[in-house]
Amino acid sequence: MSSLFKLSALAAISAFIFTGCANTPTSTGLNAKTVTVNAVSAQGVGPSIGQIQLIDSPAGLVINTNLSQLPPGPHGFHIHEKGSCSPAEKDGKAGAALAAGGHFNPKAAPNHGTPLTGHMGDLPILQVQTDGTAKVNLIAPRLKLADVQGLAIMVHAGGDNYSDDPKPLGGGGDRIACGVIK
Numbered sequence: 001m002s003s004l005f006k007l008s009a010l011a012a013i014s015a016f017i018f019t020g021c022a023n024t025p026t027s028t029g030l031n032a033k034t035v036t037v038n039a040v041s042a043q044g045v046g047p048s049i050g051q052i053q054l055i056d057s058p059a060g061l062v063i064n065t066n067l068s069q070l071p072p073g074p075h076g077f078h079i080h081e082k083g084s085c086s087p088a089e090k091d092g093k094a095g096a097a098l099a100a101g102g103h104f105n106p107k108a109a110p111n112h113g114t115p116l117t118g119h120m121g122d123l124p125i126l127q128v129q130t131d132g133t134a135k136v137n138l139i140a141p142r143l144k145l146a147d148v149q150g151l152a153i154m155v156h157a158g159g160d161n162y163s164d165d166p167k168p169l170g171g172g173g174d175r176i177a178c179g180v181i182k
Contacts, residue, residue, distance in 0.1 A: 031056035031145050035153060037067060037179035038085060042094040045085050049177055050134075052153060060141035061148070065126065067134040067155070067177070075128060076156035076172025079104040079121035079143070083150045085178035097175040100152040112169045114162045115140050120147065122170075125160050153179050 032055040039046035050067035080100035088098035103112065104121030112118045124138045156172030163170060 033145060033149075033181060035179040035181050037153070037155070037177050039069065040085055040087070040096040040175055040178045042087050042096050044087055045097075045178070052179060054145055054148065054153075054181065056145045057139075060139050061143040061145060063123065063138045063140060063153075065134045065136050065138070067126075067128075068132055070128045070132050070134060070155065070177065071157070072128050072130045072132060074159035075126045075134075075176075076154075076158060076160035076170050077123040077126035077138075078119075078154050078156070078172075079123065079140075079148050079181075080152040080154050080178075081105070081121070083152055083180045083182075085152055085180060095175070097152070097154060097178040100154060100175070100178060103169065104148070104151055106147075112162065112164050115142065118162065121151075122160075122162070126155055148181050151181050153181060 032053060035052045035054065036048050037050055037052055038048050049069045053064040055062040081104050082099060082101040084099035085097045086099040087094050087096055090098055103119040105119040107120060109119050113122055115122055115124055120142055123140050126134050127136060128134045154175050155177035157174040157176050158172045160170035160172050
């Protein structure tokens with residue numbers, strides 16, 4: 001196989017995974033959950049900013065977002081290991097939604113990465129429009145709804161470079177929105 005063919009195939013697969021597709025399911029089914037997402041701060045859980053629908057599909061877990069009141073631009077987007085959006089302390093300082101723990105990582109992947117290579121909870125970047133809305137369809141190809149039941153879904157303040165370098169966990173920083181997958 002030529003390098004050009006391999007590169008083209010990788011680009012096509014990446015485009016599908018990171019942007020979803022026109023045939024992505026958008027209605028609830030037997031294997032679907034709707035999660036209310038709230039703004040979070042070190043003071044606690046704030047008002048609702050929308051919902052995320054999670055749907056099992058043959059391609060993986062489909063994530064349909066309908067969020068508002070977020071800062072425009074790319075945001076780190078992850079499943080976290082505990083089902084809580086409450087603040088907690090780290091290094092003696094209160095932090096937003098720290099009770100959710102770290103990224104969901106049941107296979108003990110050594111590094112943060114893409115939805116195909118890193119922690120199981122590493123999701124595609126959430127792109128927020130200039131009006132503060134995020135109405136997108138994404139796919140987490142290695143997850144099923146059963147995997148994430150009882151965990152938290154998190155939006156971070158900054159983007160995600162899918163690496164632990166130069167900053168840990170993609171550099172997403174503070175947690176700004178969270179929902180518990182019940």
